[in-house]
Structure formats: C-alpha cells, structure tokens
Amino acid sequence: MIPVKANFAASLYATISICFWGISFVSTKAVIDKLDPFTLLMLRFAIGAAFLFFLLLLKRYPLKIPVKYIPHLIVLGVLGVFIHQVIQATALLTIDASSAGWMISFSPVFTVLLSMVFLHEKLTLVRSIGIMIAISGVLMVTGARSGQTLGFAINIGYILMIISTLNWAVYSVLLKRLHIELPSLVVTFYMSLLGCSLTIPFLVRDRGWESFHLLTAVEWSHIVFLGVFVSGIAYWYWAKAHEVLEASKVSMFMYMEPLFTLIAAIFLLHEKVFFISILGGVIIIIGVLIVNGQIGTIILWRRR
Template identity: 65%
Template sequence: MITSGNKYAASLYATMSITFWGVSFVSTKAVLDKLDPFTLLVIRFGIGAVFLCILLLILNEKLTINITYIPHLIVLGILGVFIHQVIQASALLTIDASSAGWMISLSPIFTVILSMIFLHEKMTLFKAIGMILALFGVFLVTTAGSEQTFEPVLNIGYLLMLLSTLNWAIYSVLLKKLSIPLSPLVITFYMSTIGFILTFPFLIRNKGWESLSHLQTGEWAHLFFLGIFVSGVAYWYWAKALHVLEATQVSVFLYLEPLATLIAAVVLLHEKIILISVIGGIIIIIGVIFVNGQLHHVLNWFYGRNKH
C-alpha cells in the first residue's frame, strides 16, 4: 500500500532530480570557460561512472548483462549520452544557460511527432494547439537577445539545442523499443561508462589534461556536481520516484526544470532575466502540456499542493 508519506518522499526525489538536471546547464556553462566540451564530458562521465560503480557495490546490485543487450546499450549510449551531451555542451558555448533550459522543454514535442510517424498515433486539436504554442515560445526565447526588436537571432547555439531535443526524443523512443532487463541504476552506470569511453579519445586528441591545471576550486566543484549529482544521483532518485508514483505524475515535475535552470543561472552566473525569454519559456511549457495531454495531471498536482 502506498501511503501519503511515500508519495511525499517520491515527490521530493523527483523535485531533487529535476533541480539537479536544471542546474546542470549552469555548471556546464561555468566550466566551458576553462575546458573544451569533450574534456569536460570525459571528466564528468569518469566521475559519474566511478560514483555509480561504488553505489552499485554498496547496494549489492549485479552488473552482469547478457551479451545480446550490449549493442542496445552501445546505441543508447551513443545517442542519449555521447551525442546528446556533446551537442548541449557545444550549444552552451554561444547561448545562455537559461535559454538552453527553456528550449530543452521541447523534447516531448519531438517525441510526440516521432510517435505519430512511427507509432501511428493520431493528431488531435490539443496537440496541434500545443505545437503552435511551443513554436511561438521558441521564437520568443530565440529573439530575447535582440534588444526586444523581435528580430531572429542567428545563433548556432539555438540550432544545436533544437537538435539536442530531437536527439533526446529519438533516444526516448528507442529506450521504449529496446527492452533491457536491468535496473535503471545499472543502465545509468553503463551509459556513463560508455560516455567516458567514447569521449576519452578526444581528450587525447585535444590534450585536454593540459587545461585541468587551470581549474580552480569552483570549477572542480561544478565538475563533481555534474558527475555525481547530475549523472548519478538524479537518475537514481528519478527511478525511486517512479517506483511509487505513476509515470504521468512524475513527468509533471519536468516542467520545473527550466525554472531551476533560470534561478541557478541568475544566482551563479549572474545572467540577466529577460522578460521576453521568460514569457517564451512559459509558453513552451504550456504548449508541451497541451501536446502531452497532461493538463489535468498538472491541475491535480497544483491542487494537491495547495490543499495541503
């Protein structure tokens, strides 16, 4: 029986996961001044893999895997870890962390589009309205830096973030298709390890170790945060939340991620709050809620919060 205490604990786990993921854009942005994207990711994945391995040993989780699932893990690791993180880190070289946080909310839009193409899901009026709203929100976010003139900002970073959201949607669809009989924590460990292996050759090519000596305590703190809390704890807590709450209930918490990014960007990076960007971000989230048909879940979530 699921008690109210268990539900509150699960809500806390989900909130912490989203907070860590939201702040990850800020931590990545903070370190990119000293490290190239590949060196950053090598260190992050390495720290994450070691942490997760220790955690798995403490929890006595089995790491053995059937050889038939290794290709599945490699494909998921390339798409969901290597390509996804490289694209995001490259995007953050030219755009603000807060803008990246807003735009990543588009991932569910692409997931729905791919589901309609490959899974033959139907287009509805709510989905159409949601997509239009989300696209309009993206327009506002990408024009926020043009001195309020609403002229499109031709920045490769925004294009890379759009590509990132599409890539994550493809990864999500594949993750549903490929049924891997492992716990989420074990899969996360293998994903982080694959990310480390794939990015390590770029560390050698770029001689990334030479940049490590220039890192100060603050930058190392961001790296350890990315490795331990973003690559490790966040995925673990997300899985714990899913053990108690329904997937639709947990997914509502995703709408808090851009807010966490915005707050962290203002506090840690001293980014300015641009009203148009905030309005655009809110419109994106509203559009995503419509597309995913989660309006009633969101209302129930807020009603439950206010009731208590």
C-alpha cells in the same frame, strides 16, 4: 492506492533529480570557457561512472549483463549520453544557461511527433494548437537576445539546443521500445562508462589534460557536481520515483527544470534575464502541457 509517505518520497526524489538537471546547465556554462566540451564530458562521465560503480558495489548488484542487451546499451549510451551531452555542452559555448533551460522543455513536443510516426499516435486539433504555441515560445526565447519579439536569432547555440531536444526525443522513444530488464543503476553505470570511453580519443587528440591547471577550486566543484549529482544521484533518484509513481505523473516534474536553471543562472552566473525570454519559456511549457493533454489534469488536480 499509493501510501502518502511513499508518494511524498517519490515526489521528493523526482524534484531533486529535476533540480540537479536544471542546475547542470549552469555548472557546464561555468567551466566551458576553460575546457573544451569533450574534456569536460570525459571528466563528468568518469566521475559519474566511478560514483555509480561505488553504488553498485554498495548495493551488491551484479555487473554482468546478458550479451543481447549490449547493442541496446550502446545505442542508448551513444544517443542519450555521448551525443546528447556533446551537443548541449557545445551549445552552451554561445548561449546562456537560462535560455538552454527553457529550450530543453520543448523536448516533449518532439517526443509526441515521433510517437505519431513510429507509435502511430493521432495528431488531434488540440495537439496541433499546443505544438504551434510551443514553437512560438521557442521563437521568443531565441529572439530575446537579438532584440526581436518573435524572430529566430541566427545563433548556432540555439540550433544545437533544438537538435538536442530532438535527439532526446529519439532516445526517449527508443527507451520505450527497447525493454532492458536490468536494474536502472546498472544501465546508468554502463551508459556513463560508454560516454567516458567515447570521449577519451578526443581528450588525447586535443591534449585536454593540459587545461586542468587552469581550473579553480570552484570550477572543479562544478565538475564534481556534474559527475556525482547530475550523472549519478539524479538518474538514481529519477528511477526511484518511477518505482512508485506512474510515468505520466513523474514527467510532470520536468516542467520545473527551467525554473531551477533560471534561479541558478541568476545567483551563480549573474546572467541578465530578459522578460521576453521568461515569457517565451512559460509559453513553451504551456504548449507542451497542451500537447501532452496535461492542462486538464492540472486543472482537475487543483480543484480537488
């Protein structure tokens, strides 16, 4: 039995993490017109790695890692940090932040599909229905900006976001199968450091530093937020939530992410919100809940 205070604290940690991750789409959108994706990500990863390094020194965690875990960290860092963030940042060049927030909630469907292939989980009728519902929601979100009700808008940004959700699903499955026995802060630090290192050649190629003077104080604040709060605190708090709550319970908080993105996009970017887009996003979440078998869990929880 988990103590009430510990349960509340863990829930608060998870909520804060999801809040920061949801707002990250808005912060990225706010500066992506001034900086190319690689330059933006280099700054974000560098700030995040520096912040995490400070936390490691503060908590006196050893930085030395066993050689056997280096390939694991490289694979996870390339997929979960570098490729994932490059795809999302590039997608935000052509789509709005709120749509990106709704699209990312589709990721658990890909996770389930990959689990069926690699972890031999069964595809039931209920899961099939949930997948179809989630796909229809994706079509509604992507079609909202083109005036279609149920059609796929030909926009590279939406295609990239779908690739992003698939990439995150691959990363999640690998994360389950690769057991790295290191503190989560250490793992996150090296992943951020790897992400920063991989973006430096692109920064040099594009002479990205020449755009730094174009940034306003507000835009620099968005970059610091992405580095410290998104790449740093959010991952740290997410790990703290997992120390108390079961993984299935923590994952329930992920469905709040599009809501935080939507609210931030309206107030910070003044984005115009289409009803069909919101409806599509809700349908995505319903479909994902059905796929994960969590609709019944929510109903039972509300009856208690």
